[in-house]
Amino acid sequence: MQSIAQIYFDLEMFVQLLCKKTHLFAQLQISNKKKMKQVTILFLLLFCFQLLTISCSQKPQEDVLSSFDLSITNPLDETRIDAFVLIEEKELLEKYPDFNPKGFIVYNNAVEIPSQYNQEGSDKGLAFVLPFLAANETLNLKVSYDPENEIKREYPKRTQAELSHKFDGKFEGREYIGGEFRNVNELHVPKEHTDHSWFIRYEGPGWESDKVGYRFYLDWRNGVDVFGKQVSDNVLQDVGGDGFDSYHEINDWGMDVLKVGKSLGVGSIATFENELARRVDVTDSLYAAITNNGVIYSSVLTKYYGWDVESGKTDLTSNLSIHAGTRLSKQVLTSSAPIENYATGLIKDEKAELLVGGEDQTYGYMASYGKQSLNDDNLGIVVFFRNDQKMQITEDPFSHVVVLKPNNNAITYYFAAAWELEPEGITEIEGFKAFLDKTVRELSNPVQISLN
Template sequence: MARILFGKTLLSLSIAAVVSACSPQPAVKTPAAADNTNQIANLSVSNPSNFARHQQTLLLPFSDLGVSAEQAQALVALAGDTAVASQLIDHSGDGTKDTLLLQFELTAAEHKPLRIVNDRARFNDQQLPKRTQAEISHKVGGQWQDAKYIGGQFQNVTELTPPPQYTDHSEWIRYEGPGIESDKVGYRIYLDWRNGFDVFGNKTGAPVLQQVGLDGYKSYHAMADWGMDLLKVGKSLGAGGFGYWDGDKVQLVSSVSGHSAKVIENGALYSALQIQYKDWQIAGKTTQLTANLSMTAGSRLVHTRLSLSEPLDNIAIGLVKLPNTTLLQGKQDIPGHSWTYLATWGEQTLTGGNDKLGMAILFKHSAKKTITSDDNSHVAVLTPSGSALEYYFLSAWDGEPGGIQTEAEFVAYLQQTVEQLTLTPRLRLKTTLSEQQKAQPLTAEVALDWSERLAASEMSRQTPFYAYGGWDYERQRPSKWEYTTGLQLQAYDDLLKLRPNPKWQQVLSEVIDSFITADGDIRTYKLSNYNIDSLNSGNMLLREYQRNPKPQYKQALDLLRKQLTEHPRTAEGAFWHKKIYPHQLWLDGVYMGMPFLANYTKTFEQGHAFDEVVKEFSISRAKLRDPNTGLYYHAWDEARAQAWADKDTGLASQFWGRGLGWLAMALVDVLEIIPEQQTELRQPLLDMSAELADALVKVQDHDTGTWYQILDKPQAAGNYLESSASSMFTYFFAKGVNNGYLPPRYKATAIKAYQGLVDEFILLHPDNSVSLVNTCQVAGLGFGRDGSYEYYMSEPVFRNDAKANGPFIMAGVQIAKLLATN
C-alpha cells in the first residue's frame, strides 16, 4: 500500500495540471434564467414523498455551486423574485464557512425551481427571526474553592476548556454544559464525566437558552414561563447520548484527560456545537473523539456526527430507561441504507404532572449491531464507518406549542421523519461555472476531455485507495476485491488506449497486483461464497496478465475460472447470483460473469465456453424480458420463494435502470470477444441488442436524452434521472454503432444521450475538479429489500460512484470513436 500512496502523492501534484490541460475553455454560455453577472446556479428541488415537507432544509456546499468561500459571502436563493430563507454556515466545523443552507416549504411531490444569485443588497435585507441557538456560558469574577466555583456572574463565550478541577455540580458552567436548541426544544450536554444529554422543554416557540439558569442551578428544575428541564438523566445516556458497549453495559465517555466545547454556528436557521473529548481511554485504546452537533429551525432533531482518531468496534447510543414508558422500535426488515429508530413514549418528565414526552435515536439500519439495554439506558449498539458515525436524536414534549399529544401521533411523526432522512430531496443543479465549460460543441476531443477530467479527479479522490489495505470511500470500508474496482480500472484502461498516461497505468497495475499473492491467491476473495460479482475484476487482471504475464496472475485467473466451473445454477443452467441468493438470476450477474468467462475461454480455452456465455444471455432473455415493453425485470427467482418475487412468475416487479444497464454493457462487450466468424453463436446476442435498443429509445427522456432510475415511471414521486444507467446505455449505443452491432440510425441516440450525461450529471468545482452526480449508490433484492418502487427510491443518491464513473469514462471513449468517424 505504501507504493500506492506514494504513487498517489506524485499524481496529486499533476492532477491540477492534467485537469487544466484537458479543460474545455469555451465562451461563456449564459443560463436561460440569468440576466445579470450575479447568477450562480439554477436548482430544481423535488419532494420524493407524497406528503408535504415543512421547513425542508437543504445544504449546498460552495464547491458544488462553483464558488469559493470568498465569492459566496452574499449568496441568496430566490423562488421567483422572493428570497428563500438562508444562512451561510460552517458545516465541516473547521472554522470556515463552506455551505449555503436553505429552508423552504415543499408540498407533496412538488418540483420547486430556485435560482442562486450573489446579491449583497438582497442578502443584507434578509431579516430572519432567530429560531436556533448554540450557547456556552460560564462564571467569571468569582473563585474556585476545591471543585466548586463561588460567586461571579455568567459570561457567554464561543469556546471553553474547563480546568482540571471542574466536575459535575461545580456550578461554573451555566446549566452544566453547552446548550443547543431550535424553536421546538432545547438540549444540554454535561461537560463532565457523565456526558449525559438532557432536555429543556420549551413553551414559547422561540429560543430560550439565554434565560435558562441565570438565577441558579435549581431554578430550571421548576416550571417557568419558558418551560423547564424535563429529564432525569442520572448515569444514563439521557436523551440520545453516546458511549461504548462493553458487552454488558454502556461505558460513558468518562475516562478522558479533558473536554473542550466550541460554538461553531449560532444563527437564525442553523446552530452547531463541537465538543472534543481528549484521550478517551476505552476498549484498550486511547482515542480522540470529536462530536459535531447541529440543529435547524423548526426541527426537534440534533444531527450528531462523531469522529475518532482510533477506530472502535462499536459506539453505543441510547435513551434513559424510565418507568411508565413504552419502548418503540422502527422497522427492521428494511434496506441497510434506510433510517430507523429506537424510541420511548410516556410519562417520563420531571414536571410532576401526567404530561407526555417522546424521545428517539435515529440511525441507519446498516450500522446496527444490536438493540439492547443495561440498568440505565435503552441502547442501540452501532458499528462506525471506519472512524465515523452519524445519527440523530430528538425529543417531543406535549407541552410545546402544538406539541405531539399521543403515542400514535409520535409514531406517525417518527415514521415520516425516517422517510425524510431516507428519501432525500431530488436535486438538479446547473451552475454558471459548469454551464460555461459545457457550452462548446461536442467533438471527439471534447468527449475524451470529459472522460479524462473525471478520471483525473477520481485519481485524486479514490482510485489508488482501491488497493488492498486502502479505503473504499464509497462504501466506507476497507478496500476489497470486488466488481467496482475492476469496473473503474477497466474504464481507465480504455481511456489510456487513446490518452496514454504512464503514471496512471502504473497505479492500475499496482492496485491489481496488491490483491494477488505470490502463490496466486486473491486477497479478500473467497471462492466458496460463489459470488458472481467477484469475477468482474478478473477482466482487469487478465488485461494486466497480457501486459505482464506473471505466473501468479495466471493462477489467480484459474481460481476465478474454477468458481464458474463449480458455481451453482438454475435448472436450465443460469448462474445463481450468489450462494446467499439461491435460485436467483439477476441482470447484474450477467455483466459480472459473462465478459470474464468469454475473455478467459478465448485466451486459454480456444473459446470452448462461448456457448455457456451465450446460454446465459438466452436464459436471461427468456426469464427476465417483458414482451410488452421489451424491458427486462431486475431479477428472477426460480424457486418463487423470495418476498420480492411474483408467486406465479418469480419475477421482480421493477425495471431498474442500472440492472438493465449491466445487461446492455455485457451484450456489446461479449460481442467484441466472440469472433465474427462464429455467426451462429453471435446471432442471439445481436438480436437481443436490436430489441433492447428499440425498447430503450422508447423510455429515453425526451428533453435530456438520459434515463430514469425506474425506467417506465418518469412521473412517479421520487423518480429521478440517474447517471449510472444513463452512462451504461450511452456506452451500449455508441459501442453498438461503432462495432456494427446496431444500425447507424442509433448514432443520433448515442450522441443525444452523451450530451445529456454531461449536461445533467457533470458538476464542476472551483478547483477545476469534476464530480458525477445523481447515482443510485446500490440496489439489490432480499435481506429487507422488497423490490418495490418505494424500495428503489429509498437507496441513497450518491456521487462519484465507480458504478457510474466507470461507464461514464467508457462512454466518453466510445463517443470519441463515434465522432472521429465523421
C-alpha cells in the same frame, strides 16, 4: 376616481406643505395662480429627475450580481414541512469559485428564503429551510450573489447555540466561587471543573430550535438532557442564570423535562463494553466551541481528548446540530483511532412504552413514550440510526441501548424529544408513532438537490 383637476389641486397642496416644512414657503408665496402651477411642475420635474438618478445609480450594482439556479425535489409521496437543504461547500465552490459566503440571497421567485452560510462544523456550505414541499414537488430556486461585496440580510432567528461560564471568580476545590456568567465562543474546560461546580451555566453547551432545546453535561457525565419549550422563541439565553434549580420547575418558557441520572438520557455518546453503555467519562481534557449560531441552523463542536476505551485512548470529535422547524438533533462522531463500536440510547422509565421500528427503511428508530417527564406528563424520546450500521438493540440497568458499527471510525445518528406541552405538541402515543414513521421516511429519502 379623482378628476385631473382634483389631482392637480392635491399636488398644489402637497407643494405648499413641502415648502412650509422646509421653510421655503415665505420665499414661494405666489399670488398668481399661473406661477403656482409653474412651481408645481418644476417640483414634479425635479422629483422625477431625482428618481431617475437613484435608479441609474443602483443599476450598476444589480448588473454586477451573479446568479445560479437550483432545483429541490421531494421524492416522497407526501408533503414535507421545514425541509433542510444544504449545498455542500465543496460542490458549490467547485462550480462557482467566485461565490461570496457573505453576499448572497436565495429566492423562490421574488420571495427571499431565510438562509445562511456555514463555514464551520460538519455541514459546511449554503444552508436554508424550505417551509413547504408538496408531494413529489420540484421547486426551482435562484441564488443571487455579489462576488465582492457583503449583502446584509435580516431574518427571524429560529435556532440558537450558546456556551456560558463564569468570569471574575475562582475555583475553591471543585466549586467555582463568585463571578458572573458570560457567553463565549469556545472553552478549554479547566481541570478543576466537574459536576455541580457552578462554573458553566446549565452545566454545558445548549442548542435549540423553535421546537425544543437540548444541553449536555460538559464533564465526566456527558449526558444529553432536554429543555421542553412552551414557546417558539429562543429561550436558552434566559435559562440557568439564577441557579440550577429554576429550570427544573415549570416556567412560562418551559422546563428541563428529562431525568438523565446514570442513563443515556436521549442520544448521549457511549460505547458498549462488558454489557454496559459507557458514556465518555474518562478523558485527558475537554474542549467545546459554538461553530454556528445562525437564523436557521446552529451547531456545537466538542473534542474529547484521550477518551480511554478498552482498545486504548482515542480523540473523539462530536458535531451536534439542529435546524429551524425540527425536533431532531444531528450527531456526527469521529474517532482518531479505531473503535469497536459506538452506542447511544434512551433512559429506561417504567412509565414509558418502548417502541422500535423503521426496519424496512434506510433509517430505523428506538423510542419510548409515556409520562416520563419531570412534569409528570407525556414525553416521547427517540434515536434514529442507519439500519446497516445497527449491531444490536439491547439494554443495561439504566438505559435502552442501540449499538452501532462505525464506518471509517465515524458514525452519524439523530435524536429528538417531543413534549406534550410544546406548541401544537404531541399528546398521545399514536401521534408520536406517526411522527416517528414520517421522520424515518424523510431521513431515508432526503431531498434531491441539483445545481443548474
